[in-house]
Amino acid sequence: MSIESILSEVFGYQAFRGPQRDIIEHVTAGGDALVLMPTGGGKSLCYQIPAIARQRAGLGITVVISPLIALMHDQVGALHEAGVSAAFLNSTLSSEEAYQTEQRLLRGEITLLYAAPERVTTQRFLQQLDALFERGQLSLFAIDEAHCVSQWGHDFRPEYRALTVLHERYAGVPRMALTATADALTRADIVERLQLEAAAQFVSSFDRPNIRYTIVEKKDASTQLLRFIEHEHPGEAGVVYCQSRKRVEEIAAMLAQTGIHALPYHAGLDTRVRQANQDEFLRGEGVVMVATIAFGMGIDKPDVRFVAHLDMPKNIEGYYQETGRAGRDGMAADAWMCYGLQDVVNQRRMIDESPAEEEFKQVMRGKLDALLGLAEATDCRRVRLLRYFDEASQPCGNCDNCLQPPEVWDATDAARKLLSTVYRLHQTSGVSFGAGHTMDIVRGKLTEKVAQRGHESVSTFGLGADYSEHQLRAVMRQLIAIGALQVFTSEGFSTLHLTASSRSVLRGEVPVRLRESSTQRAVKRSRARPATAPVAANLGQDAQVRFINLKSWRASVAKAHNLPAYVIFHDATLAAIAERAPQSLADLQHISGLGTRKLEAYGAAVLAVITGAAHAPSGQAA
Ligand code: ADP
Ligand code: ZN
Numbered sequence: 001m002s003i004e005s006i007l008s009e010v011f012g013y014q015a016f017r018g019p020q021r022d023i024i025e026h027v028t029a030g031g032d033a034l035v036l037m038p039t040g041g042g043k044s045l046c047y048q049i050p051a052i053a054r055q056r057a058g059l060g061i062t063v064v065i066s067p068l069i070a071l072m073h074d075q076v077g078a079l080h081e082a083g084v085s086a087a088f089l090n091s092t093l094s095s096e097e098a099y100q101t102e103q104r105l106l107r108g109e110i111t112l113l114y115a116a117p118e119r120v121t122t123q124r125f126l127q128q129l130d131a132l133f134e135r136g137q138l139s140l141f142a143i144d145e146a147h148c149v150s151q152w153g154h155d156f157r158p159e160y161r162a163l164t165v166l167h168e169r170y171a172g173v174p175r176m177a178l179t180a181t182a183d184a185l186t187r188a189d190i191v192e193r194l195q196l197e198a199a200a201q202f203v204s205s206f207d208r209p210n211i212r213y214t215i216v217e218k219k220d221a222s223t224q225l226l227r228f229i230e231h232e233h234p235g236e237a238g239v240v241y242c243q244s245r246k247r248v249e250e251i252a253a254m255l256a257q258t259g260i261h262a263l264p265y266h267a268g269l270d271t272r273v274r275q276a277n278q279d280e281f282l283r284g285e286g287v288v289m290v291a292t293i294a295f296g297m298g299i300d301k302p303d304v305r306f307v308a309h310l311d312m313p314k315n316i317e318g319y320y321q322e323t324g325r326a327g328r329d330g331m332a333a334d335a336w337m338c339y340g341l342q343d344v345v346n347q348r349r350m351i352d353e354s355p356a357e358e359e360f361k362q363v364m365r366g367k368l369d370a371l372l373g374l375a376e377a378t379d380c381r382r383v384r385l386l387r388y389f390d391e392a393s394q395p396c397g398n399c400d401n402c403l404q405p406p407e408v409w410d411a412t413d414a415a416r417k418l419l420s421t422v423y424r425l426h427q428t429s430g431v432s433f434g435a436g437h438t439m440d441i442v443r444g445k446l447t448e449k450v451a452q453r454g455h456e457s458v459s460t461f462g463l464g465a466d467y468s469e470h471q472l473r474a475v476m477r478q479l480i481a482i483g484a485l486q487v488f489t490s491e492g493f494s495t496l497h498l499t500a501s502s503r504s505v506l507r508g509e510v511p512v513r514l515r516e517s518s519t520q521r522a523v524k525r526s527r528a529r530p531a532t533a534p535v536a537a538n539l540g541q542d543a544q545v546r547f548i549n550l551k552s553w554r555a556s557v558a559k560a561h562n563l564p565a566y567v568i569f570h571d572a573t574l575a576a577i578a579e580r581a582p583q584s585l586a587d588l589q590h591i592s593g594l595g596t597r598k599l600e601a602y603g604a605a606v607l608a609v610i611t612g613a614a615h616a617p618s619g620q621a622a
Helices: 003-010 020-028 043-056 069-081 095-106 123-134 158-169 184-193 221-232 245-257 271-283 316-323 341-353 358-376 381-388 412-429 435-443 448-453 469-481 502-506 541-561 571-580 596-614
Strands: 033-036 061-065 086-089 112-115 138-143 175-179 200-203 211-217 238-241 262-265 288-291 306-309 333-339 408-410 485-490 493-498 513-515
Touching: 003 020, 003 043, 003 596, 020 033, 020 043, 020 200, 033 184, 043 061, 043 112, 043 138, 043 175, 069 086, 069 112, 069 271, 069 596, 086 095, 095 123, 123 138, 123 158, 138 158, 158 184, 175 184, 211 381, 221 245, 221 306, 221 333, 245 262, 245 288, 262 271, 271 288, 306 316, 316 358, 316 381, 341 358, 341 469, 341 485, 341 493, 358 381, 358 469, 412 435, 412 469, 412 485, 412 493, 412 502, 435 448, 435 469, 435 493, 469 485, 469 513, 541 571, 541 596, 571 596
Parallel strands: 033 175, 033 200, 061 112, 061 138, 086 112, 138 175, 211 333, 238 288, 238 306, 262 288, 306 333
Antiparallel strands: 408 513, 485 493
């Protein structure tokens, strides 16, 4: 059976995406591979189709190694729905269940077996693999989330290091490693640690064109968030990232109070609560998960419509990984971040106060600066993001700066006044001060601290009385972003310091051009969407009715199977069915997401729902 027919018959998809075909051909033919694809790019099919093809060719089972125990049940459930024989082995199974699965494995009844790395490397499991290997029934190893092998990645798991045993013990069995982490350092580490020197590397474009990037200036973060959700994504599923557990709790409670179905998720919650909240997010409709970065790896919910960052992440890798969880279904989605001077100061402080080596801190500061540059940018965000991953591109037309080019004002004068105040303060008192005090002096505010220290006599006192504190804050952020000002923290106090590049700004050689504060501009974005899911927004009235009926039918099936609704059918598939209004099984063919097995299992039920909908009150029977 060709890989094309597996794609259409098993998964119901019409065409491969991006480099999928090349990867699948290579691995099906027995080659090793390293696959780098952005989140939502379609990595799963890259090992699932070779697994099915090789099983059908009599080559046996594929072992999928994944650290995501909490998600294996749903991953396997999704394969069952498509008619593929799959199973998982992990610590959530009773020993009886695990035994049954092992027996099925040895009888060759399983095409894909999911297991955690710590399970794979046990003697017991390796002996079972030995038996399969001797019979030529060990077909492929797929190592998912392969960046976990690297301590440079953001999810280092030492168990991954032991996976070299697969290569040594089962020579000739093809291996593929997959990850969404693009960083060159991590990539090199994966190759070395997993001994994939001879593997073909497949690196996709990291662009996610359906995601719209927006970065706004922080004023009152929770109100801004609330407005964003209410205006742009009412009733839709999303993730809100916050820095601390406490803040997660506060924001979740605040959203819940306004009637939004919001739940908290962080590592401090009881495991059962965490799992229950995750299930609710995956299975429910329109749930907003408020979380620390502990949440998200492997979450393959396709219809997450937005990812919001209420605090600034540490670096662009983290930001991109997290925002990538939006819009896996390819439909429009938002990545929205709100950030301010305090974020910059906090992130700097965390680096400065960490016990790491100075060299490591320097790398971290560089990464933070790159993110600051992105946040302060007045040109296309996507061009900058992709450039960070060494990918050249053109302005995208789908980020805040492209859609509404920011107005820019010349802040050179304000910048010079700020910098010379920092300079003079240090000169007169021999110590450095923080942002607030510096701004007070520039604006000529005679605070208690100013008076106590006699700083009203600093020669720049009051020279910037025309600027608002808000403007000066923006200038300060920009100066930090371009490296003309540095923040250092010690013992909880943050102080400002000049850098080598301050001088050229002070001399007026480097113009400082700043985006006009977005909060001062009229909010022109009127993208008020209908309350229905965006995939259904273009459907006619009758089709809307059918879509809603199909969704409620899907909810009952999902519940009965104990699986998330999207595992049964994606919204896009239901929308396509609703639009076509099929009258026979033949009409259902070639709808994306409807493979042979699902057609057999659900075709009749879907037709019954449609027929019912066709007699709905609107009276226009199709
Ligand atoms: P990743 O693991 O790379 O983050 P997934 O494998 O979860 O991404 O795929 C993302 C989504 O894209 C899934 O919902 C999947 O069903 C869908 N998808 C993958 N490949 C195709 C394809 N060729 N055609 C249509 N949809 C696809
Ligand atoms: Zn753009």
